[in-house]
Amino acid sequence: xxxxxxxxxxxxNGLCIGCGLCQSITGKNSIEISMSLKGRxxxxxxxxxxxxxxxxxxxxxxxxxxxxLPKEKVDSKTKYDLVWGYYxxxxxxxxxxxxxxxxxxxxxxxxxxxxxLLESKKVKFIIHTVADPxxxxxxxxxxxYNRDDLLNSNSCSRYGPASPLDKFHKALSLNQPFAFVxxxxxxxxxxxxxxxxxxxxxxCKYLLTIVCGGSTEFTKSQDFIESFKVKEDELTTFRYRxxxxxxxxxxxxxxxxxxxxxxxxxxGEESTWRVHFRCKICPDAIGESSDIAALDTWRxxxxxxxxxxxxxxxxxxxxxxxxxxEASNVGYIKIGDELIIEDINDFQPHQVNKKKTVYARHEGxxxxxxxxxxxxxxxxxxxxxxxxxxxxxxxEEGISSRVKKI
Numbered sequence: 001x002x003x004x005x006x007x008x009x010x011x012x013n014g015l016c017i018g019c020g021l022c023q024s025i026t027g028k029n030s031i032e033i034s035m036s037l038k039g040r041x042x043x044x045x046x047x048x049x050x051x052x053x054x055x056x057x058x059x060x061x062x063x064x065x066x067x068x069l070p071k072e073k074v075d076s077k078t079k080y081d082l083v084w085g086y087y088x089x090x091x092x093x094x095x096x097x098x099x100x101x102x103x104x105x106x107x108x109x110x111x112x113x114x115x116x117l118l119e120s121k122k123v124k125f126i127i128h129t130v131a132d133p134x135x136x137x138x139x140x141x142x143x144x145y146n147r148d149d150l151l152n153s154n155s156c157s158r159y160g161p162a163s164p165l166d167k168f169h170k171a172l173s174l175n176q177p178f179a180f181v182x183x184x185x186x187x188x189x190x191x192x193x194x195x196x197x198x199x200x201x202x203x204c205k206y207l208l209t210i211v212c213g214g215s216t217e218f219t220k221s222q223d224f225i226e227s228f229k230v231k232e233d234e235l236t237t238f239r240y241r242x243x244x245x246x247x248x249x250x251x252x253x254x255x256x257x258x259x260x261x262x263x264x265x266x267x268g269e270e271s272t273w274r275v276h277f278r279c280k281i282c283p284d285a286i287g288e289s290s291d292i293a294a295l296d297t298w299r300x301x302x303x304x305x306x307x308x309x310x311x312x313x314x315x316x317x318x319x320x321x322x323x324x325x326e327a328s329n330v331g332y333i334k335i336g337d338e339l340i341i342e343d344i345n346d347f348q349p350h351q352v353n354k355k356k357t358v359y360a361r362h363e364g365x366x367x368x369x370x371x372x373x374x375x376x377x378x379x380x381x382x383x384x385x386x387x388x389x390x391x392x393x394x395x396e397e398g399i400s401s402r403v404k405k406i
Contacts (some may be wrong), residue, residue, distance in 0.1 A: 004064060004371050006054070007031070007045045013371055014277035014403070015063030016042060017215060020141070020163030021189045022057045024170070033163055035138075039218030040276060041161040060192040062185035063278060068288045068377030070191060073317045081341050082379055083355050085288040089315040090344060092297065092336030093324065094308075101309050103242050105157040109294045109311035109333065110181055110208050113323060114150055116332040117179050123205055124176035129162045130155040137221050137238040141167050143178075156242040159216050161276075165189060172199045179206035183215070184287040185278075191289045206323060209287035211295035211314070211348055214279030224266065225251055228259040240266075245309035246296075263303060277402060281361045283375045286351055291320030301349040312339055312347060357395045359384035364396035370403060 003009075010016050018041030023031040030047040049057075058064050069086045078086050094107025100115070101108040117123045125143045131154035132138045139162035144150040164182040168190070171178055180190060187207045194200035225232065230253055237252040246263040267273060279285070287293030293314040298304070315321045327333040345352050359380040365372040384392060 004058065007043060007049065007057070009371065010061060010063050011042050011044075014281075015061075015371065015373065016040075017062060017183075017185050017276060017278045018042060018161050018163055019062060019183075019186050019189055020166030021060055021062075021168060021186075021193070023163070023166050024168045025056050025060070026053055033166065035161065035218055039161065039220070039222070039274075041163055056196070059196065060189050062189045062192075063373060065192060065374045065376075066185070066188050066283050066378065067191065067375065068284070068379075069316055070289065073319075075318065082383060083352055084286060084314065084341060084344060085316075085379070087314050087316050088318065088321050089313075089324075090339040090341070091313055091315075092310050092339065093294075093313040093328075094311050094334055094336070096331055096334050100151065102244065103151075103156065104309070105242055105247075106245055106294070106296050107309035107311040109313060110210070110292075111151065111155070112333050113206075113208060113292070113327055114144070114179065114181060115147060116327040116330070117206065117323075118144070118146060118150065120326075120330070122177070123179045124174075125171075125178045126150060126181060127164065127168070127171055127178060128155050128181040129158045129164045131158065131238060135232065136235050137225065137232055138218075141165070143167070143171065154237070154239060157210075157240045159213075159240045160221050161215060161218050168193075172197070172203055175199075175203065177203055177205050179208060180204055181208045183212050184209050184284050184290065184293070185212075185282065187287060187290045188284060206319065207290045208320075209290040209293050211287060211293050211351060212279075212282075212285045213350065214273065214275035214282070214285070217274045217276060220274040224249060224261070228257075230257070230259070244306050246303045246306070280402060281358060281365070281372060281399065282354070283358050283362075283373055283378045283380050285354060286348075287314065288316070288378065291315075291317045292324065295344070295348060297347050299346055301347065310336065312344065314344070355380065356383045356387060357391075360387070360392040360395035361399040363392070364399035365403065367396065368400055368403060 031043045036042045095101045095112030104111045114126045125145045130142045132140045139158040164186045234253045239250040241247040248260040249266045250260040252258045294311045297312045328335045362372045
C-alpha cells in the first residue's frame with residue numbers, strides 16, 4: 001500500500017477532513033488552509049515542514065489514525081455494544097432553557113452543557129464552531145467565554161467545511177481550563193494529541209460531540225443559495241437548521257430578502273448529500289472517544305415533522321456522566337427516559353449501516369494501493385466479518401469508483 005510521506009499525500013488521497021490540527025501544530029507560516037474548487041477545506045504546505053513536526057501530524061491526524069475510547073476511560077460499570085462501542089448510560093436529555101432548546105439543533109443538549117460549564121466556572125472557555133460573521137455560509141472556530149459569546153453566534157449544526165482545531169494550540173497556550181465541542185474526528189485528534197502533549201489532559205477538561213452524518217462539501221450550500229438567485233456576499237444569515245426541530249434551512253440577505261426550505265427537502269436521498277470522501281470511509285462517526293455524544297431521536301432515522309426537540313445522549317465516560325448529572329441537578333439540563341441500544345439503532349440506522357460497511361471500504365482502498373485510515377478498538381473488522389461476502393464485495397467495488405472522483 002502507498003505510504004504517506006507528506007501532507008499532500010493525505011489530501012490527494014481523500015483522507016483530510018480539514019480539521020486544522022496540522023496548522024495548529026506547525027503555525028500558519030508553514031501550512032495554509034483554503035477552500036478547494038470542490039468545496040473542501042484543505043491544508044497546503046507553504047514552508048518546508050521538518051520531519052519531526054510532520055511525524056507529530058501523522059500521529060494525530062484523523063485522516064491517518066482513529067481509535068476507540070482510551071482503555072483508562074473504561075471502568076467496571078461500562079457497557080459495550082458491537083456497533084456503538086463503550087458507554088455508561090443512554091438517555092433522552094435536552095436544555096431546560098426554552099430559547100436554547102428552540103434555536104439549537106434538536107434539544108440544545110450540547111449548548112446547555114456548555115453554558116453550565118461556563119457559568120459554574122468549571123471551564124474558562126468553550127471551543128466550538130460558529131458561523132463566520134463576515135461570511136455566514138462559512139464556519140470558523142471560536143472561543144466562547146460567556147452566555148452571549150456562546151449563544152449569539154449561530155453555532156448549531158454547521159454541516160459545511162470547518163477547521164475546529166486550527167486554534168487548538170493557542171487554547172493550550174492560554175493555560176486555562178476549557179471544553180471542546182466538535183465532530184467525532186476532531187475529538188479523536190485531540191485524544192491522539194493527548195498521548196504526547198500532557199497539557200491536553202490537564203487543560204481540555206471535557207470532550208463533547210455529535211453523532212455525525214458527515215461534513216458536506218461547500219458546493220452543496222452554494223447550490224442552495226443559487227437556487228434563490230442569491231450570491232454569497234449578499235448574505236447576513238445562513239442557517240442549516242434550528243429554530244424548531246429539525247427547523248428549516250434559512251437564509252437572509254443584506255437587503256432583507258428571506259428564503260427557507262424544509263430540512264428534508266435540502267437533504268433528500270443520501271446519494272445527494274455531497275458528503276466529503278473522508279466521511280464515507282469514517283470508522284467513527286458516533287463519537288466513541290468523547291465524554292458525551294448527542295444525537296437526533298427520529299424514529300427510522302429522519303424527521304416526520306416538527307417537535308419540541310429531544311436529544312439522546314450516549315454517555316461514554318465517568319467524566320461525562322458526572323457532568324450530565326451536575327448540569328441536571330442545578331437545572332440546566334432535563335434528563336428524560338432511559339434508552340436502550342435498540343432505540344439508538346432506530347434513531348440512527350445510517351450509522352449502523354456505516355459501521356458495518358466501513359472496513360470493506362477500507363479494503364477496497366487497500367486493494368487499489370491507496371492509503372486509508374488506521375484504526376484500533378473500533379470493531380470494524382468484527383462487523384465486516386458478520387456481513388455476507390456479496391455485501392462486502394459491493395462496498396469494496398463502490399469505494400473504488402468513488403476513489404476516482406477524489
